[in-house]
Amino acid sequence: MNPLKSFLLQLQEISLLIWQSFAGLFRRPRYLGETIKQMDLIGVGSLPIVLLTGFFTGGVLILQTFPTLQYYSIQNEAGRSVATSLVRELGPVLTALMVSGRIGSAISAELGSMVVSQQIDAMRALGTDPIRKLVAPRLMALIFMLPILTVAADIFGIIGGGTIASSLFNQDTNVFITSVRNGITTEDLIGGIIKPLFFGLIIGSVACHKGLSTTGGTVGVGRSTTSAVVLSSIVVIIFDFFLSKAIQSIFDVGRI
């Protein structure tokens, strides 16, 4: 099969998976317990790595930009630079990439193992739709939890930036906080929340699709896991560009 045909086929299958998951939400049985369990695994489970990533990203942003800002005597705007970078771009994207690595791989491996050990077939044979039972709760959990994780990463990123600014560059904490408050607009915050909603959908649908289409035994599970992480990360980064452009146009965010 040529690459274009293969790409279109995968796109069709992923779109169908998303549609079936959402359509299934309005029919019984509803797997609320499973969704909450996944929210715990995805949200609470990913919190430590997301907070660490956010903190040190904020820190390194200040580390790299503060000397340049100082050169132009605008070091008082350091808080603004770190906050806008984190809220608009780095927070959503880095959180999505971390979650893609941790959760996307786990979902793909779990579903892939279930496919090769015939557990998915068994589920269907027992009268359960695997899309409603397995895919929909994971998708919902990712869509709900990724914005929350992103907010947490943003906050810790700003705290990390502030810590580095005050400890290494002796900047007054109040100056930093004022700069952050002046820098972030409501539109930035809305944009920063909308992005992870889509990223959650991308990570969940790609990981579930790759897991459910696993073939070739345990080697196939490894292959699915790798391609789920790689594909979802690439799609997140590419989609981020178009999403940023759309948000700029719709909410008038990101323009100076």
Next chain:
Amino acid sequence: MLSSEIEQPVITVEDTELAATADIQDAVDDKTRILPAIEFRDVHLSFDGKKILNGVSFTVRRGETKIILGRSGGGKSTTIRLVLGLLKPDSGQILIDGEDITHYTEEEMMSVRQKIGMVFQEGALFDSLSVYENVAYRLIEQGVDEATCEKEVRRMLRFVDMEDAIDKMPSELSGGMRRRVGIARALVGDPTIVMFDEPTAGLDPPTARTICELAIKLRDLEDVSSIFVTHEMNNLEYLSSEYATVNDEGEVVYEMEGKNLCLINTEVIMLRDGQIIFSGKDEQLRKAEDPYIGKFIRGK
């Protein structure tokens, strides 16, 4: 169904005869028994241009066991996946209890699957669920209350002699135990049709024998229609020459058909490259002159 397994009351010979006469009369009166439980009509299926099934037609009557023999990759497991609607044929018809399910959607198949139990090759137990949760899976999904669930699960586990393992996780079970739990899970909800997909593959002979005994018990005492996919001749021997009955003490015993009795509720199909090359009784199979069948039966 399977109610005989809940408690073992003392059954007198008179009781057994009366019950048997009543059962036979009920069976004669039941018009739906005329319909085959499973029917394949000229079913074709290909994957990537390779013919997996090529014009397969057969029927499984009520209370009958159809043993499907054949080499690996010959289309045996595909046949039972088609019965469950896990695959769709390219052409032909598949009927379950006279209902044409060939073009049923996944949603429509869910109700059909309620009356079919499936025993998978490796058990296919859900790793993250305990034995209890695995066996109760169908009932939990249907929203059955906890007390009824536990009663039913214990009854089924007793049927496969696995009640002691109720709280264990699948990873703690041996291959044979997993298969037996798989059978218990397949039988929850009292399905009228059960599919066995090489349930004895890789098991030691005594455990394989136990699995075959369970299949015989379902066929003879519970009137279950089944397809038993295998490539092991021992399974054919057990299923086609022994029958289950209840003795005076109310215990299930297995007896040989002998020379004066011929089991009419077990037939054999042999598949080769997606085509049926033999269909009939085991005695006919053993007398078949086809060199492929001879090689399969005798190994040379």
